[in-house]
Amino acid sequence: MNSIALSQPVSQSSRQQQALVDPFWLRALLISIAVGFIILFLILPLIIVLLEAFSKGFGAYVSALAEPDTQSAIRLTLLTALLTVPMNTVFGLTAAWAITRFEFRGKSLLTTLIDLPFSVSPVISGLIFVLLFGSQGWFGHWLAEHDVKIIFAVPGIILATLFITFPFVARELIPLMQEMGSEEEEAALSLGASGWLTFFKITLPNIKWGLLYGMLLCNARAMGEFGAVSVVSGHIRGLTNTLPLHVEVSYNEYDFVASFASASILAGLAIVTLILKTILEWKQQRDRQELSL
């Protein structure tokens, strides 16, 4: 979202730059500081991840990834994302719809609460679930009696990820739908369209890029979440380890190739996310320009 807000002034200021030409040495200095930082803190770590992953050759890399524990971590990560992204998409749409289209008591409270997962430390978020569903927790006794395992099991990981990622879609949609207003939807209704048709034919086409953007961020976080998941997972290899957890466990066991090979997958995911994010931002910005006409 920040880059949307920033990219317009930048393009406008390109003309001003001619009037505000700084001396060459200053420009060179500022540019090299910026580029130096990017190399030191972004590119270099990425290269090290790849170098370490391939330090014992391509074969070792492939076999590290083919290991059952790594495979299970990849599967669990995919499963988590596959479940949480659709659920939070539905939740985000519902929340954004309720907040932008209805007037009700406690609306501002709901808007604030949506942001809660962003303001709470992920470790605390994980702990909440342990306190609720752990063996000493509020529902622990009842769960044990009915033989339902949530903490130190897959359901706990999914619950914690759901909690952590639920603001993404809603946060993205609320300002967009506020800007859009409800007149087009009302027009569709007055033309005889049902509520569902109005949503699919009028609302969705107008918010689709924002929605995809929110889903993408939600997905990236769901796959990369460490803190909250670490608290509820119990680190059982092959059972409750997600990819980020697997990176840590392998590293602690001095299995650097496995650790960095897993990390390289996450890094690859980050790069793909970044590219998609840029494309979506570009599309969204184009839509907003249309909107402001």
Add this chain to the structure above:
Amino acid sequence: MSIILSDISKQFGTFTALNHIDLEIPEGELVALLGPSGCGKTTLLRIIAGLERPDSGRVLLNGEDKTEHHASHRGIGFVFQHYALFRHMTVFENVAFGLRVKDRKSRPSEAMIRKKVHTLLELVQLDWLHDRYPDQLSGGQRQRIALARALAVEPSVLLLDEPFGALDASVRKDLRQWLRHLHHDLNVTSIFVTHDQEEAMEVASQVVVLNHGRIEQQGGPSEIYDNPVNSFVSRFIGHTNIIDTEQVDQIWLSSSGLMPTDASQKVAHVRPHDIEVVKDAEIPSQAVLKDWQHLGSLIRIELVETGLQHFKNPIYAEMPNERFKQLQLDRGDQVAVKIRNARWFH
């Protein structure tokens, strides 16, 4: 289709938007809901369309109670103030929308849809824009497309919310006439909301004046203008001079011909064209001509006190251009005033 509203009330928090509205609109009329902003006119329109729910009261269309019917089942065409065109669809698809969302039984064939949309676009004289997107159109074009879209589903009632509000003056003038003619051709019962009394008088066959959520008066334009029922309507429609008899000298009143017929009449409303201005050395002057403005066929004259008299506000008189030239009036002249007609309110 006739529209009957009975006892409609609507509250927004502590603000009363509509206060027990009863209104009957006969079939085929072109009605203006006229009032200052915040008088509840748009809310009333949205309640008829089903976009807003009344707190109490019924909405009857053609004698049938539609209060509980969803907006999509009322058969009402609604034109929004800011057009609300679907920005991701072409002009053609915008107009076709209402036909495409019909259920399978009543949906016309693709060929029928094409034919109908093009007929409608020809009706609003914009068929040549059919493959454009809304953001490529001017305000007046968008407004006409919005109208074509609303007409596509053959509504029995057409509602327009400030239809010319966002347009510039010359386009507005053209569209007013055009709407009047269109209504004449289609003869669909139509209601439009406006805060511009000139627009209401020019376009509508019936005018409903609203204020503070209540109906002040309903009637034809000339009736509203010639026989306003109260001081609000008289002030809101057309120009009116308000003369408080308690603040003006009695001699002035009798010499200008403005005499109340009974004691309860305290405030006179006088239309500018009901004031005759005479320049005659024989008659003692009653006012000074401070300024005059050219309004085309009419001249507006601003009259102020001579020193003996005290008016709260200047008095405005209007006379035809020719007469003004005949009288050879000019700024600073001492003039006599004759009031031909006045309406009394207390």
